[in-house]
Structures are given as structure tokens and as C-alpha cells.
Amino acid sequence: MNKKPVELVVVGSIGLDTVATPWERREEILGGSVSFACAGASFFAPVGMVGVVGSDFGKSDLDIYRGFGFDLDGLQVREGRTFRWSGVYEDNMDNRRTLSTELNVFAEFQPELPESYRQAPFLFLANIAPALQLSVLKQIRKPRFIVADTMDLWINVALADLKKVIRRVDLLTLNESEARHLTGERMLIKAARKLLGWGPQHILIKKGEHGAVLFSKRGTFLMPAYPLEEVNDPTGAGDTFAGGFIGQLAAGGKVTEEALRRAMLVGTVMASFNVEAFSLNRLRKLTRREFTRRIGEFKKMLLV
Amino acid sequence: MNKKPVELVVVGSIGLDTVATPWERREEILGGSVSFACAGASFFAPVGMVGVVGSDFGKSDLDIYRGFGFDLDGLQVREGRTFRWSGVYEDNMDNRRTLSTELNVFAEFQPELPESYRQAPFLFLANIAPALQLSVLKQIRKPRFIVADTMDLWINVALADLKKVIRRVDLLTLNESEARHLTGERMLIKAARKLLGWGPQHILIKKGEHGAVLFSKRGTFLMPAYPLEEVNDPTGAGDTFAGGFIGQLAAGGKVTEEALRRAMLVGTVMASFNVEAFSLNRLRKLTRREFTRRIGEFKKMLLV
Numbered sequence: 001m002n003k004k005p006v007e008l009v010v011v012g013s014i015g016l017d018t019v020a021t022p023w024e025r026r027e028e029i030l031g032g033s034v035s036f037a038c039a040g041a042s043f044f045a046p047v048g049m050v051g052v053v054g055s056d057f058g059k060s061d062l063d064i065y066r067g068f069g070f071d072l073d074g075l076q077v078r079e080g081r082t083f084r085w086s087g088v089y090e091d092n093m094d095n096r097r098t099l100s101t102e103l104n105v106f107a108e109f110q111p112e113l114p115e116s117y118r119q120a121p122f123l124f125l126a127n128i129a130p131a132l133q134l135s136v137l138k139q140i141r142k143p144r145f146i147v148a149d150t151m152d153l154w155i156n157v158a159l160a161d162l163k164k165v166i167r168r169v170d171l172l173t174l175n176e177s178e179a180r181h182l183t184g185e186r187m188l189i190k191a192a193r194k195l196l197g198w199g200p201q202h203i204l205i206k207k208g209e210h211g212a213v214l215f216s217k218r219g220t221f222l223m224p225a226y227p228l229e230e231v232n233d234p235t236g237a238g239d240t241f242a243g244g245f246i247g248q249l250a251a252g253g254k255v256t257e258e259a260l261r262r263a264m265l266v267g268t269v270m271a272s273f274n275v276e277a278f279s280l281n282r283l284r285k286l287t288r289r290e291f292t293r294r295i296g297e298f299k300k301m302l303l304v
Numbered sequence: 305m306n307k308k309p310v311e312l313v314v315v316g317s318i319g320l321d322t323v324a325t326p327w328e329r330r331e332e333i334l335g336g337s338v339s340f341a342c343a344g345a346s347f348f349a350p351v352g353m354v355g356v357v358g359s360d361f362g363k364s365d366l367d368i369y370r371g372f373g374f375d376l377d378g379l380q381v382r383e384g385r386t387f388r389w390s391g392v393y394e395d396n397m398d399n400r401r402t403l404s405t406e407l408n409v410f411a412e413f414q415p416e417l418p419e420s421y422r423q424a425p426f427l428f429l430a431n432i433a434p435a436l437q438l439s440v441l442k443q444i445r446k447p448r449f450i451v452a453d454t455m456d457l458w459i460n461v462a463l464a465d466l467k468k469v470i471r472r473v474d475l476l477t478l479n480e481s482e483a484r485h486l487t488g489e490r491m492l493i494k495a496a497r498k499l500l501g502w503g504p505q506h507i508l509i510k511k512g513e514h515g516a517v518l519f520s521k522r523g524t525f526l527m528p529a530y531p532l533e534e535v536n537d538p539t540g541a542g543d544t545f546a547g548g549f550i551g552q553l554a555a556g557g558k559v560t561e562e563a564l565r566r567a568m569l570v571g572t573v574m575a576s577f578n579v580e581a582f583s584l585n586r587l588r589k590l591t592r593r594e595f596t597r598r599i600g601e602f603k604k605m606l607l608v
Contacts, residue, residue, distance in 0.1 A: 221605055224526035230491065
């Protein structure tokens, strides 16, 4: 069978999540940074997934991946249990608390890029240990644009490696609070300037329901979030955003300022769909027509 | 002396504020909703101020008002002390706590519009008791566009009057948390829809450092905040925003969708200057050139 060459490689975690909101609770639903990021990206470009699952990973979840059309050559299946995460959204969804984390097979994860992925021009290092992100950077041959995400944990326990990652990527994406934590700067513009000084051409700061900001050496771009009627599960919003963002860039092929702004719009809209339902349930049903309509509505809301 | 006819009337509070930030403390500096709103508006349209001060109100503060060129025919001076407010910004400026409030002459405030104000086409009812806002509505003759602000206190203690005000204005502006409190809706789009059902054509929800959203019967407009390097005193940001917003509308004269969007831009930029210094200190020094330059920079950050 002839497969489309992978244009975008995404490396990250795959988990079975138990998620409670003030209204509903779901057990062991498909999640993890790489699941959401690939789902967000796959609407735009051929995407290859690099991650690990245990021998308990269900066929129905694999079928969900296949339904999106991800290339799964980079998916490792290891003897043992899949990574588990459990969390609860409290205070009217304003606060997320982790109840438990079971690393399982993820503890020994060594990302390995299949030969067919190593020429891919776009790479998204979703949130995993910086040491693993570095090992992926050694495997990719001709990257045109590399995006990395991170989290508080790595700022605390693996700062030296994280800084090595930051030095080598084109765009670093992180949450508002993480940007403050990592730089010690309260004002985002100062935090971003410091981070730009560490190497990347672009810093993409995610502010959840308040949108995102792209700081580049040549300018700043402010993107509000799409105003939703209902959020049923915020899990994976940031990863879906990043996936849509880099998927759109990969589709265009060129990373111009205009392309970056379009990618912010696309990432925001993909994330807005994702939070409408648990797991990948909304993205699975998303049609091109719904996507295009929301892009149009959203652009009207931004027209100065 | 021939004065320019007042195009915009602003009614609200005048106070001497004692403000502490994590870095600095200032005592008895000029503040109050009407001060900030008039300052924000006066760059664009002839504005008449309606408020009350005590016999202790200093000549230097009056001179600040005169420096902005406000019409002061509506300013009442009463025997007694001027309203005092004291507050502290905590947790890296994220949280404001009121330490004390002394109503003084403000307790007996009865807003009275001078004859020359009653034909003004634009009216901003800044945050005061809804009963007083209603009394002003009886005095204005040919309003073209009325904006009202409010606060949590009135939602708690004067809801019936507040709803009467809301029914009679063209635009209601309030904070994100107040919109939620007033409607019982967590999602802003639902809160705004409910409020639109109560009468106004437009609901302007302020989100502080996350910007503002204008919900109109015909559409939604999302406006991020201008990203600042430094915030030295957030006091009055919302009032300056509203002042700039309605001042810009009054300058144009017509309330079209395009005019409303331009007014959001102008309000945001005026507020961004205001928070750079305590009291009206930054706005007093603001030049047309600085304003125009920041508008230009800001528009570039918004271009989708």
C-alpha cells in the first residue's frame, strides 16, 4: 500500500484518562498530548504519531486513531499497562486538580522515529521529558520547523535539559503560568522576551479560555479564544491548539508571518471544538464544513 | 467665554484613593470612576463631569481636571470630606482587596445635570447606585447613546433598580465576574445573551488584562488587551476603557458596528496608558502622538 509521506511528526504521551467535571465523570477515555495534537493536526497534513501504549490498549481506541488517518508506524506497543491519568475540574471548571498518575509503560518510553518519519519537515515535541525530546531531535534529519511544548514538572526537575530543548527549537509553546514560572517574569511580554533570548524564533503562550499570544522576534500577535456556549471537557485543549497550529503550517509548507497568524486562528478553532466533548469525541465527528463555518464566524469577531 | 457644547456627560464617583501595590503605596491620590472615565473620554470629545467633592478637595486636583479640559459645571462642592477609598493589590497584582471606604459627601450625592448638559447626545453612567443612575436618566433630554456600568454591590443590594437601569440603556458594561454573578451563567456568551434579553442593544464585558468582549444583537467582537511591559496601578482601568470607548463614539457621532469596534480599540489603548502610573498621572502626560503610535502598534498585533 502506498501511504502519503508524513509531513508532521508528533511525539508525546498517550493515556487513558479518568476525567471528572462538576457535571460528569468519564473513566479511562482516550487522551494524552499526542492523541489530541495528532487529532488537531490530521485535518490539515499527513501526521505520524510517536508514542507508547500497553498491551491493554483497546482495539476501539486504535480504531479511533485509524479513523483520523494517523500514520501509526511510530506507535509502540509494550507489555504492561497503558499510562493512566485522573483529574478533576473544580470551581466551575476554573481549576484542574490531578488525582493520580500511573506512568506504567510510559515510564520506560524511548521514542523512536521510523525511517519514513525522519525526513518530515515539521516536528511537534508535545509535553514529555526534555531528555526524550532531545533524543527525538537527534533522529530527525531535515527539520524545517520544530515546535516544543513543556510543563511545570520539567521546569522543576529537568531545567538543564529543558533549556537545551528550548535552544534547539523554532517555537516554544507553554502556558501563561509556566512562562512566568520558567522566567520569573509576571508580565508576559517580558517573559517572552527572555525566552526569545534563549533561542527560539517564536514563543507561543497559551492562556486557556483567554486565548493565546504569539511573540516573535519581529512582532506580537494576539489571539482571543473562540467564545463557546459550553465547555464539557477542557482536557487536551492546548495540545489540540498546538496540533491544529502546526498542522496548518505543515499544510502550507512555509512559515511566514501570515502563515503563523492563520495557524493561530486554525489552532484556536480546533481547540474550541475539542472542549465541546470528552476525549476525542467531538473531533472525531468534526466535518470540514463545520470547521470552515466556525473559522468564518470567528474571523468576523476579530475584524478591527 | 464661549464653551464647546458638551457632547458626552459622565456621572460617577470622585474619590481620594490610597493605593498599595506590591511595590509602592500612594496616599489620597485623585481617583473615582468619573475621574478616570472623563480623562479617557476627554481626548476625543467635549465632556461634562457630574460628581461631588467635599470642601477638602484640593485646588491641585481641580487643576488636574482643568488641565484635561473637562467641563466642571456639573461638579458639586459640598461641606464635608471627599469620598475616600483604600485598597491593596496582592498576589502579584492579580487580586484587589478593599481596605476601607468612607463615603463622606458621596453618601448624600444627588446628581444634577446643568441645563447645558441636558441636550448632550452621549451619556455614561459610571458606577454609582442604580437609583442615582435612574435619576440622571430622567434629566437627560435627547440621548442618542447611553452606557451604564455597575458593580457587585448593586447586584446584591439594589437589583430591582439595577434592572430598571439595564432596561433603559443602550449598552451595559460590567466585569466578567459581575456578568456571571448577575446572570448565574458561567459562560460569557450565555451571560451576555441573557443580559441582551433585558433590554440593551450591546453588552460590553471587561476581562481586565485579558481584554474585553462586545456582544451585540447582531454579533460579537473580541478585543484582547494591549500587552504591557509594566503595570504600576490597575485602578481605574475599566473606567478609562469605558471613557475612551464612549468618548470615541461621541467624537464620531454615529454608533455603527464599525464605530463600536474602533471605540473598543481606542478604549483598550487608553486603559493601557492609564495603568502605567498611579491616579491620572500617565493620562495627564499622554500626547496625541503617543496615542496614535500605540494604536498603530496594537492594530498590527490584531491583524488576522
